Amino acid sequence: MTELAHFSLENERGKEGAERPVLRFSGSLSISRFGSLPADLEKVEGPVAAIDLHDVTHIDTIGAWLVHSHALKWDCPIEGADEDASRLIEAVKAGDGSAGEVAVHAHTVPPLQRILAQIGEATIVAGQTLIGLIGFFGATLITGWDLIRHPSRMRWNAVIQRFEVVGVSALGIIGLMSFLIGIVIAQQGAVQLRQFGMEVLTVNLVGRLTFRELGVLMTAIMVAGRSGSAFAAQIGTMKLTEEIDAMRTIGVSPMEALIMPRILAAVVLMPLLGFYSSVIAIIGGGFLCAVSLDIPPITFIQRLREVVPITDLWVGLIKAPVFGLIIGMTGCYQGLQVKANAEEVGLRTTSAVVQAIFVVIVLDAFFAVFFTWVGWT
Template identity: 60%
Template sequence: MTEGAEFSIEDTDGGQRLVLRGPYLVSTVGAVDSDLRALTGPFSEIDISEVTEIDTVGAWIACTLARETGAEVTGASDRAKRLLGAVEDIDDDIDVSPQRLPFAQRVFGSVGDQVFAMGRGVLYALGFFGAFIASIFSLIRHPRRFRMTALVRQFELVGVAALGIIGLMSFLIGIVIAQQGAVQLAQFGAEMLTVNLVGRITMRELGVLMTAIMVAGRSGSAFAAQLGTMKLTEEIDAMRTIGISPMEALVVPRVLAVTFMMVLLGFYSSVMAIIGGATVSGFSLGIPFGTFLLRIKEVVPLTDFYVGLIKAPVFGLIVGLTGCYQGMQVQGNSEDVGLRTTKAVVLGIFSVIVLDAFFAVFFTSIGWD
């Protein structure tokens, strides 16, 4: 068994002498390192003639002690001399931290990187959308390649399975709108206009918008996670190897399903919100449930229904494409799946809100207000 490193201090005519003994290796110097660092000297010499083995770490310790105490290293073997010569000029006070650029340069550099990254993202997204359109036309020319079973399955996952949560969310939103609207309108003696408020805002805006946000968080994230996991496990590469287009087999059914189902889910959400408003109005305003629904038919113009029908498939298309695109961009490791899933939800919701603002301005400009 290898003995540990040792040292002793001896008194001589010329002063104190530090004597190192035993193996001074990286695996043995730990036992005496703290004690050696506590030495202050001065020493007349540092004798290493009794050091049985030495490596670079041991030589560096000897040189450091000699430099700090003003002593001279003696008794070195040929190997020790070579190692001492290699490490004697090493300065342990060298700044090893990376150079920090000036503040302005860091800011502009970061902004520039973000701009270029955004530009690349836009180009990749446009390429993905082009590949989706090309796949649609390819399936139109070869309808036998279309996977109807996959589409029906996505209808179930995106639409039927979401009826419960979307219905509950919309019902509660209708209650909140009716309750808060009635409180404000009561100040002007116009409680009956609560029907107008609930009907128009849910049928035209909140019904479709809140459904799109819910679908982005539910189905958009699922698309990104599913395709991202398949990308990591090389299932998508295997599909390409055997001649199956991942765009036709995986992306098209998902995007079409969320696009078509958004129309039904948006209308369903608006109806549930109106039912919620009618329910709370019956308790707080004394408006009978049936009267509330009949009044909805009178005060909500047909254009509001058309606005919702136009916006719904566009929102669904954006949410589906965003989720699938982020999933197909996964690479590296499983951490990227989580990052891409988060991006799919954030970008999907952001895009939906921006488009909703655009639609609001557009429909107002053409007189559908």
């Protein structure tokens, strides 16, 4: 067994013939063999002329630090250290700064270079995400075609459950949001139109804006924040706990069991939720017109039928399933990218919501230009 560390304070004759106190260590100067050595050393009052390590059989970093700290305390040299011990003591000495101030040079990057690096990194991530989404869209189409050819493989229970989560459970919050948006549109429009004595055109503003744009767009943003984030978090957690790998191992396709029910629910329910949102927003606008502008509900509805073309309804209903597809795909895709740790779940969930809203707004702009080009104005 390795000998415990010991020390002794002895007087020995130096080269000049004078007596000098020498602190002599012996045994193993490793933390596991210290015993009461550190406490006993504190009782040595000194002065000590030298520290002798001739009889030390082993030394580790803690032992080297102990020797070095007491050599500093008594301002004495260290003698008898072998090559390994000397190298370790020098490393400890260099690390504590006693050998001189250690120059630390902060790594500074010029602001322009840092901004360009961040832009380049964001561009690379955006390109990789775009390529990944295109590939995921292809996988979704292939899985959808397989399910059309083999309807018995479709998990209808999962689809119905997603219908409830995406649609039924969202009716309350979407209805409240739409009602308030209808009131805000009517109120702000009436304030501006009153300057020209055209308050009656508030009906035109509320009707066309909600059916054509805001009803579906605000619903898509709400579904992205509510259901898209849930998709990413649920699938990301399953990916982190290796449940998806287990499904593949037993022969169950995650695309069929997890992805398609969620995407199908978002695609089917977005037109219904968009229409529901538009109707509630119209009710909110009609309520404010009745209270603030003295426009009776019957007059409001008649005016609405005159000024809102049926194409506005079709525009909203055509955009809605596309938005639902984007939201479902983005949420599921980001969930499948989770790896390494639980922090990834939060990051991917945030990315799913941000990307879904961004793509929805960009597509909405393209739809606006397209429908104007085809004459649906």
